[in-house]
Structures are given as structure tokens and as C-alpha cells.
Amino acid sequence: MTQAAAKIRSDVIVVGAGLIGLATAWELTGRGVSVTVLERAEPGCGATGVAAGMLAPIGELDFGEPELLALNLRSRSLYPEFVASIEAATGADTGYRHTGALHVALDRDEAGELRRVMELQQSHGLDSSWLGPMAARDLEPGLSPSLAGAILVEDDAVVDPRALVEALRIGLGEAGGRIEQAEATALVCDDSGRANGVETTIGRFEAPTVVAAPGAEAGIAEWIPAGVRPPVRPVKGQVVELRGTPEDPACERVLASERVYLAPRPDGRLILGATVEEMGFDGRVTGGGVHELLREAYRLLPDVAEMEFLDAIAGFRPGTPDNMPIIGRTAVDGLILATGHYRNGILLAPATATAVSDLVEGREPEGLAAVSPDRFAKQEAK
Ligand code: GLY
Numbered sequence: 001m002t003q004a005a006a007k008i009r010s011d012v013i014v015v016g017a018g019l020i021g022l023a024t025a026w027e028l029t030g031r032g033v034s035v036t037v038l039e040r041a042e043p044g045c046g047a048t049g050v051a052a053g054m055l056a057p058i059g060e061l062d063f064g065e066p067e068l069l070a071l072n073l074r075s076r077s078l079y080p081e082f083v084a085s086i087e088a089a090t091g092a093d094t095g096y097r098h099t100g101a102l103h104v105a106l107d108r109d110e111a112g113e114l115r116r117v118m119e120l121q122q123s124h125g126l127d128s129s130w131l132g133p134m135a136a137r138d139l140e141p142g143l144s145p146s147l148a149g150a151i152l153v154e155d156d157a158v159v160d161p162r163a164l165v166e167a168l169r170i171g172l173g174e175a176g177g178r179i180e181q182a183e184a185t186a187l188v189c190d191d192s193g194r195a196n197g198v199e200t201t202i203g204r205f206e207a208p209t210v211v212a213a214p215g216a217e218a219g220i221a222e223w224i225p226a227g228v229r230p231p232v233r234p235v236k237g238q239v240v241e242l243r244g245t246p247e248d249p250a251c252e253r254v255l256a257s258e259r260v261y262l263a264p265r266p267d268g269r270l271i272l273g274a275t276v277e278e279m280g281f282d283g284r285v286t287g288g289g290v291h292e293l294l295r296e297a298y299r300l301l302p303d304v305a306e307m308e309f310l311d312a313i314a315g316f317r318p319g320t321p322d323n324m325p326i327i328g329r330t331a332v333d334g335l336i337l338a339t340g341h342y343r344n345g346i347l348l349a350p351a352t353a354t355a356v357s358d359l360v361e362g363r364e365p366e367g368l369a370a371v372s373p374d375r376f377a378k379q380e381a382k
Contacts, residue, residue: 008178010034012360013198013207015184015223017043019051019161019349020338021213022168026086027353028360029177036205037172038198040183044165046215050239050315051346052263052273053164054254055079055157056101058126067370068324069124072344074367075351076155082350083159089174092167095160095266099253102131102140104150106299110258111148118151128153140251142303158254158263161346180205184223187335195334198223209360211336216281216316218326218339228330231376232340234281234316237274238289240297242307244268250303260296262304270307272297285312317342321376327352328372329359336360337373 012028014021017039025035039045057072083096105111121128128151136150137143143150169179182200187210190196197206214221218232244250246268255262263271272293290312297304318340320326325348326340338356341348358365 008036008180009206010036010178011207012036012209012211013038013205014211014213015198016046016213016215016339017165017169017179018046018048018213018215019044019165019168019346020215020341020352021211022165022172023082023349023353024211024213024338024356025172025177026168026175027357029172029175030085031357031361033357033360035172035177036207037177037179038182038184038200038205039179040181040201043169043179044162046217047237047315047317047345048161048165048215050237050274050313051161052239052261052271053095053159053161053346054101054256054261054263055159055347056153056254056256057347058121058128058153058155065324065370067367070367071325071351071371072347075348076157078350078354079157079159082353083164086164086167086171089171090167092163092170093266094164094167096157096164097159097266098155098157099264100152100154101156101254101256102136102143102150102152103256104136104143104300105148106144106146106257107148113258114149114151121153127155140253140255140301142251142301143255144300144302156254159346160265184221186223187225187332189332193333195332209334209336211338211356211360213338215339215345216318218318218337224335225332228332228335228337228373230326230337230339230373231321232318232326233278233320235319235342236277236279236282236314237317238277238285238293238312238314239271239273240290240293240312241310242270242272242304243310244270244307250301250307255300257296257300260293260300262297262301269310270304272304281316283314283316285314289314318345325352325371326373327355328368328374330373331377
């Protein structure tokens with residue numbers, strides 16, 4: 001990272017080095033586009049650094065918008081190639097594992113709800129199947145003996161977001177992309193009102209296209225002109241990290257109940273996530289949050305009681321009024337938004353990167369109407 005910018009010019013500036021920003025920079029760099037990423041703190045220091053990394057387009061399905069389901073499934077299908085390209089370029093292990101996931105009902109009420117979810121999934125042609133308690137425990141012997149049933153979603157997977165960010169940081173550097181530690185203070189526009197750079201705390205960066213990927217801070221990012229600043233709010237999530245051993249992992253695949261999910265890491269760690277709290281930017285880890293996660297994890301997988309407590313952290317998901325991401329061009333020519341991914345930022349990184357790169361190159365990617373930035377402007381005008 002440089003200390004002072006001396007009129008650095010590139011084809012594209014990406015503001016925000018979370019997974020969305022870095023994946024976009026990676027995709028653009030691969031297409032021969034020169035990119036400068038601006039990050040006020042450290043790469044991955046926002047929601048990415050706290051995320052458990054569940055890739056669960058089916059298991060965590062919210063049927064609100066068919067277009068979001070299509071985007072989630074498309075992004076899931078892009079993941080193997082996305083991580084393979086980074087791992088091949090850097091030799092890093094991103095923790096990507098196509099393990100499938102078990103979504104578990106712990107009592108009869110939950111079983112009824114889970115069956116309903118499964119039927120809905122199957123009616124959309126998605127791959128999920130019912131397992132009785134014994135079959136579920138054959139797959140995951142550590143599960144609670146009193147579970148009422150489970151659905152197995154073979155295509156769900158997991159990745160380590162922090163490892164992925166570190167690999168992208170290295171890969172981008174080796175591929176000629178720049179990541180600069182600089183806080184954006186203003187969008188720079190030419191006389192016609194078209195974006196052509198970003199003013200920062202260390203000087204001005206120039207580019208004919210600016211991609212705003214500031215995550216949960218998008219709604220308070222004063223460098224984005226007020227008229228196109230997206231209605232993003234922080235939704236707090238706390239997670240707990242436990243240590244196990246790779247030889248004797250607590251579970252083989254992602255486990256989820258109604259109130260908690262457990263994501264195993266290749267080194268034996270287990271990530272317990274996550275609370276969902278409307279607390280503004282209050283980032284404190286609380287006794288109540290940690291208690292809830294440990295209690296619910298214990299109900300699902302009693303062996304967690306034997307694991308070493310490593311850490312508890314909190315972060316902010318970028319929430320939007322309709323829980324859908326915000327991806328697309330804005331009313332300011334040359335300014336593209338890629339934010340508001342709420343609970344799906346890790347999953348949606350490859351599809352967002354591809355869509356934004358297409359927009360940068362002047363193409364019109366399909367399937368973005370439901371996530372277009374102007375949907376909120378249209379609502380206001382009604
Ligand atoms: N995607 C899981 C979460 O946001 O907690």
C-alpha cells in the first residue's frame with residue numbers, strides 16, 4: 001500500500017475491500033482491466049471478516065424473489081471456478097469445501113416447518129431430501145440424539161471468508177491490481193456530471209468508472225452523492241469461534257437449526273453463527289449474544305461443550321429495505337453500486353463480480369432488474 005497518491009489512474013476504482021469489492025477487482029483484473037481498490041482499514045475488515053461462509057442458496061432459501069433465487073443459484077454454480085482460479089494463482093487454501101449441509105429440526109414443530117421448506121424447495125426443482133433421526137446421525141454422529149429430523153442439501157457448501165480475502169489480496173497484487181489504504185471522501189465528477197475519480201484522505205485517484213462496494217457503511221458513505229446513496233443499514237451479527245482438531249472434527253458439513261448454524265473449517269475450528277440484531281453500529285460482543293449461540297449450538301451438537309473457546313466477534317451485514325442486494329448503474333454516469341447483500345454477501349460474490357464487470361464493459365447482464373439501485377427511487381416517487 002502507498003502512503004500518498006500521486007494522481008493514480010486506472011480503468012476502474014473499487015471502493016471497499018470486502019469480498020464483494022475484491023472479487024469484483026479480481027474478475028476485472030482477469031479481463032485485462034486495470035483496477036485500484038480503496039479501503040479505509042484492512043481488506044475484509046467488515047462483514048466478510050465475521051462471516052461463517054455458508055454457501056447455502058437452497059438451505060437458507062428465502063422465496064421472496066425468484067430473481068434472487070436465480071442469482072443465488074448462479075453464484076453458487078460459479079463458486080468452484082472462482083475459488084479454483086484464486087487457489088491456482090496463489091497456492092492458497094480458501095477453505096472451500098463442497099460438503100453439503102444438514103438443516104436440522106430439534107422438535108416436532110420445527111420438523112413440520114422444515115418439511116414445509118423442503119417441499120417448497122423441491123417444488124422449485126431444488127435438491128433436498130428428508131432424513132429421519134437415525135439417518136441424520138449416521139451422517140453426523142455428534143448430532144443431538146433427540147433431533148426430530150433433518151433435510152440434507154447436497155449442493156450447499158462452505159468457504160473460509162478470511163482465507164478467501166487473504167488469497168484475493170495476494171492474487172490481486174501478483175496480477176497487477178492495487179489495494180490502497182485510503183478513505184474515500186468525495187466522488188469526483190467532470191463538467192458533464194460523469195464520475196471520473198475519487199478524492200481520498202491520501203489524494204485523488206482517477207478512473208472513468210467507480211464501483212462502490214462499501215458494505216454496511218453504504219448508507220452513511222458521504223462520498224457517494226446523496227441522491228444515489230443506497231438505503232443500506234447495519235444488521236449486527238455475532239459469531240463464536242471454537243477450536244477442535246482436524247483429525248477429530250466436530251462435524252463434517254455445515255449444520256443448521258432454526259436458531260444457529262455451525263460451519264466447520266479444515267483446521268478443526270467451528271464457527272457458530274449468528275445473531276441478527278438491529279443495533280445500528282453498536283459492535284459490542286454481548287453476554288446474551290454469546291450465550292444464545294453456545295446454548296443453541298449445544299442443543300444441536302452437544303460435543304461443542306468440549307471444544308476450546310477461541311473468540312467471539314461481531315460485524316454488520318449490509319441490510320436493505322427488501323433484503324435484496326443493490327447491484328447496478330446509478331443516475332450518476334460511471335458510478336456503479338454493489339452492496340446491500342445482507343445475509344448472502346459471501347455466496348453472491350462471484351455473481352456480483354461477474355455482473356459488475358459486465359456493466360463496466362458496457363454489457364447488460366441479465367437478471368439484475370430486481371436488484372437495480374433505482375428500485376428505491378421508483379418507490380419514493382410513487
Ligand atoms: N448468511 C448467514 C448470516 O448472515 O448470518
